[in-house]
Amino acid sequence: MSTQSSHGLSVALACAEGEWSHDDWPAPDDRYVGRVLHIPPPYHALRETEVDVVVLRCEDPSVSFPGLLKAMGAMSAPVIVVSPRGDMETVVEVFRGGAGYLVEGDYCTCMLSSAVMAATVGHTYLSPTACAALRDAARRMPGEEEARERLRSLLSPRERQIMELLSTGLGAQEISLRLRLSEKTVRNNLSNIYAKLDARGSTEAVLRWLGATSRVRV
Known part of the structure; x- marks a missing residue:
């Protein structure tokens, strides 16, 4: 792993040696x-670092993710989980915790860097497999279709897009x-979307859009 000194974002890579x-x-x-700093488990050294984003690489997020959050304490840095697990229950659990999720083999390093950047502006990034798992979870919730369509009707065609x-x-x-819009236009639309969906940010907005908020509350 390379550790660099530049003007880019600083990332703490929380994982065991060699993983x-x-x-x-x-x-x-x-x-x-x-810059990337390696922080091995149990991640206590995180509290002594100043980083923009924490990337957790682990085999089982249901165990490692709660442990990481406990070790972070009052740290407010956003988290991205990288794991070989792409099952619905694991992805939903991590997403509920406000973290991004990249399934191994489902992303490239360019996507990883984009996910890090997105995390600094409050966006919860999902790789395609993780996104599909979250959609499956929403579809399996009974009685959500009508409520989801009613909520979606609040948005304009551009906002739905x-x-x-x-x-x-x-x-x-x-x-x-x-x-083919300016980034400022997209962000203005997102602000309007959050207000219409009564969402506190992108994570909750996506959950509402997918119809998962009656059972999943961030």
Whole structure:
């Protein structure tokens, strides 16, 4: 793993020695990440660091994620979980905790850097498999379809388009490129969306959009 000193974001990589497979990350020309610090379990050294984002790489997030949050204490840095597990229960549990989720083999290092950047502006990033797991969880909740459609009707066609992209794990910058809008326009739309959905941020907005908030409250 490379540890760099630059003007990019600072990331704490919380994982056991030898468990991280991206020794070439961040690349020297990475647009977002400039420094990576390795913090081994039980992660107590996190409280002595000043980082922008924490990336937790673990085999079982149901055990490691709560342990990480406990070790972080009052730290407010956002968390991204990287794990080989992509089952519905695990993804929902992590997402409920407000963390992004990347399933191993389902992302590239460019996506990882984008997820880190997105986390600093309050976006909870999901890789495609994690996103599909969250959608499956929403579909399995009985009696949610009517409530979900009623809530979606509050949004304009453009806002629904943006929410559809947001729920697939894209951030404001990526959405702006996809829709050929300015990033400021996308962020203004997101602010309106959060107000209409009575959501405190992107995580809760996605849960409401997918119809998962009656059982899952962030």
